[in-house]
Amino acid sequence: METIQYRAGRPEECLRIAQGICLASGGIMDFLAQAMPTSYRSKEEWLAQELQTDQPASSYRHAVIAQVNGAIAGMVYCYPAALFGLGSEMKEALGEENYQQIAEFFSSRVENSLFLDSLYVWPEWRQRGIGAALIQQVIREAEASGLPKVSLMVMADNESARSVYRSCGFELEKAVRLERHPLIPHDGGALLLSVSLKL
Template sequence: MLYRTPHLTESLDVARFIRMAGGGLYEFLFDNLVPLLSADELLAIAIASDGNPFSHRNCHVAVNDDNGSIIGIANAFPADLLSDPSDGLLPGERAEHIRPMLSLLDWGSMFLNALAVSDQCHGRGIGSHLLDWALTRARDLGLPRLSLHVWADNLPAREYYKARGFVDIGVADVAPHPRLPHRGGSVLMSRSSSCDTQGSQIARSCRLLDHLKAPCFRTDQPNQ
């Protein structure tokens, strides 16, 4: 198994995994937005570019040794990159529907935007390796926490992240939509980016909940 930054020529493959990780989010945002371009193709354009959160520079991939195919990806970047409403990355009307998710973020953390592994490769530790990459990236950039959003009705994913030390911070009330059929909104989860033992992580997670009253958990961001 090889882990590395994706090549530009792999942008479309990375896009497919990010779309898969979104649980319908990116189809909702990007399908039919630009004539003749799918959500995967629009994401691939962003991935092949520099200076945006989806950039290949913010991604890490697992590659099959046998055939060189990508079998897992992670996309992680500082959450504060999402605080600029002028980047034009998200379409206005569709972004408005997910406004609660864009407003409920753990500012000052590393944000794990996507983590996905090919169905055929589950159980091989690939997801854990990619998650560890995101934690290392957070530490390298001096960010004290790793955060993420997960659909409230995606119970297996929520249990997986809880087992890795994440705690629920808040719930973004995203209303169900015919093209985004999730119930219960989206849960913001966060954990320390330190590589402490499990016991220390639990203690840190308890203290993290106390930060709900602190400025780093801002839910009053301007429109994006």
């Protein structure tokens, strides 16, 4: 019998959390990796190092893990929406042309909300309700923090994810311009969604 446990991320899980974020990003992390220092072998290693620094905008502490019989089956990564965006160092490393490609994406947010940055369930653990349960974990965290909304960004052409978010009560806040790019293979831009909570 499978036992699913939901718990906070741990420092030793930074690489697995980074893998989930990268897989969930719809190519955004591949795009940002253009600015990755050459000392890293992969974007996952780069991001894992950032998560280990345990800074307000980048920390393993923002992850909730779904664990099944000791294995990490899924993860969700969330933080206050005020922290969503790109810092000046990243903008400079990307260069002006690359930054303009994603500028609207990273400047769109729902203020005073908890931002669900990434949600990923590994394929062998899908169809068990883990994704919806992780979303509920985020909603509970927002309620405990006194935040009136949970927000997120989803690619417009990701109908399966949009369906899950609709079933959890998320509604459209804004359509976000995001042009197709070899590293971001999506059409129709992104959608900023939110759900209001009963505090």
